[in-house]
Amino acid sequence: MPALSFLFIAVFLGANAYFAYRVSILMRLITATHGPVWSGTRIDRIPDRIMTVLMNVLGQRAVLKKKNAGIMHATIFWGFLIITLETMENFGYELHPGFTFEFIGPTLFSALVTLQDVFTLGVLCAVCYAFYRRLILRPEGLGKSKDAIIILSLTGCLMLSLFMMRAFRLVAHPDWYDHYQFISVFLRNTFLEPLALSPETAGNISSVFRWIHHFLVLGFLCYIPSSKHLHVLTAGPNTFFRHLDGPKGMRKVNLEDETVTSFGVGKITDLSWKDTLDLFACTECGRCQDACPAHNTQKPLSPKAIIADLKDVLYHNKPAIMAGKPEEIGPVIGAKVTDDVIWACTSCRACEAACPVFIEQTDKIYEIRRNLVLMESRFPAELQIVFKNVENNFSPWAMSPDDRDKWADNLQIKTMAEIVASGEQVEYLFWVGCAGSFDDRNKKVSRALVSVLRKAGIKFAILGKEEKCTGDPVRRMGN
Ligand code: SF4
Ligand code: SF4
Structure with missing residues (x-):
């Protein structure tokens, strides 16, 4: 095995170990919450749940309800699925030089090469539109997000590194599926042929871009668990565990159960595991905020901000949660989630109807209110x-x-x-x-x-x- 293969294995294993460590922390946070999950176990009707994942995650149905942004997101998502196969092929190449997926047959492999070429351009165009939307159009619901800019830049670089890798490879091997990757062939003919590189030099440069691609992919992997792109991992499970028939009233409480000492959500760990998964699934798209009548009438509430702020409260209490010291976990209501935000909700659930990853904002608001009223007798004077x-x-x-x-x-x-x-x-x-x-x-x-x-x-x-x-x-x- 070449020396570079060992280097690749070390980098690959290191990145994956770090990723697994970050995911294990998220799992600890999810399992540290102990509130009851409302509306069933969420593991009933498995065929319906699989179907909703197929429709809404693979098919992007909920995302596509919003036209331009939906097409942009769907292109990036489907593109990533197709391009991930090329990434795997490239990983395989480092372990076994010359490795490709050609064993699937010439017809299928040609189609795959074409799809990868087309989707790389599609994703690049979608990233450009996303930048235009964030930096020029600036819809209010999106807000400002450094995280989003980093992710879009990374995604753009990923696509560019692929094009460069392919174009230089086509200089080194001019006939390698050249009829099936016309965009890469166009790049080679336009920008690289005038350089008159030797096949060996072009092959080496192609390898450099393949390695750049590896580093970008593995860097992305490490960045995902702490970024807004965490929804790449959590949107699927959150869709699987969604309310299948829509919310059915409020969570029930048994006031006569004398063993219960606290009602509602006073601490972040009073949320349920599904609530916590919701916090990790938010894409920060702002659709809920755009639909919210309280926000649209200048009340202090934004359902998008509630989800982000509850996540901040969770992270703020992470040391106490990880150390197993529940007595050190602070109240949910504080600098981030304030009383006036909690009392501004009209309970219309328009936010939930708009959310493409089926986050349940309203029940969290109800449960925080329930804790304030039943445990602290704290509510606006008008409610008395x-x-x-x-x-x-x-x-x-x-x-x-x-x-x-x-x-x-x-x-x-x-x-x-x-x-x-x-x-x-x-x-x-x-x-x-x-x-x-x-x-x-x-x-x-x-x-x-x-x-x-x-x-x-x-x-x-x-x-x-x-x-x-x-x-x-x-x-x-x-x-
Ligand atoms: S339920 Fe509350 S947070 Fe959601 S849209 Fe209605 S007013 Fe806004
Ligand atoms: S809660 Fe849903 S609709 Fe609101 S910003 Fe997050 S993903 Fe978008």
Whole structure:
């Protein structure tokens, strides 16, 4: 084996060992969290989960919902898949000079060479567009990210090193699949042929660029676990463990369980493993922030920032977590995640619908609120009135519960109690809700719905004065 092969093995193993070490730290952080995972085990319906990964990761369906940025990302992603085969081939070459994937057959190998050539240019164009977007267009949701600039530069250099390696190789071996890598052939003909290099010199320069490519790939590997590009590793698992049918209400708590001493998320380790995986999966694309009504009306909340800030809180507490000293872990609420941010959320979940990697922002906000309210009695003064009204008047407003059925005056709608007493049957209970019962505008909706039901011949009843607030608004406020 040539001496250079040993050097390559040492560099390769070193980079992979460092990568494995960084990933093991991330795994420790994920497994250190102990909150309950909401909405099932997340390992049910395996075929559906595999399908969603195929559609949304391999197929980039969610990413492509946003046109230009989606095409850019998909090109880079698919390009990397194709080009990784060439990277593996190059690695193999260092161990066994002359190694190629030609054993897959001339037709397949020619197609692979062509795809690699085309996708290298595609990725390069996508990187240029990404720079244009970040530096010239500067959409607000993207924000400024040095990390992104480093990654884009690295990606661009990776593609350029490949083109250089191939073009010089085509000088050394002019007939080597030259009909199948027309972009590299164009580069050779335009820029290298005038230099009139000997085949040996060109071959050596090609090897230098192959080594540059190795170093860039392995450097990228080491950089991934601590960069925003971590989503390369985590977006797939996060998509696999997503809510398959969308979120179903809030996480349940058992207030009667006397063994439970804390509710909600007070410390970062109160999150669940899925919550922590969410933090590592964020691509910082800003789609959630663009969709957020709180952010768009100048509230201090950004769902993108919440995820990034919770990750910062996690990293800040990393020494205590790694040392197994839970008593030294600080509260989630602090300099990064502040009270006013947590209380600005309208709980609409628009952020979750927009997120291409299925991050669940809202449940984290609910759980932090729950801890503030149930453990610290800490919430905006305005909420005190709402909490009291729900407890005393059974609606968020200071309305008498005796007036709950006033909207139905003169409509002769029977209550469920009357139906039961008379032995009659109805098909439906019309649950009116607090707004439909007390809010002047919504009372008109309730009355109109009664007309529709009657016209449709549907038998229904209401609860009348027996109806009470479901408690949903105060649960969303953490109570
Ligand atoms: S759920 Fe909250 S954070 Fe998400 S979009 Fe709505 S207001 Fe914004
Ligand atoms: S949470 Fe999702 S939508 Fe928001 S920035 Fe991260 S990846 Fe993008």
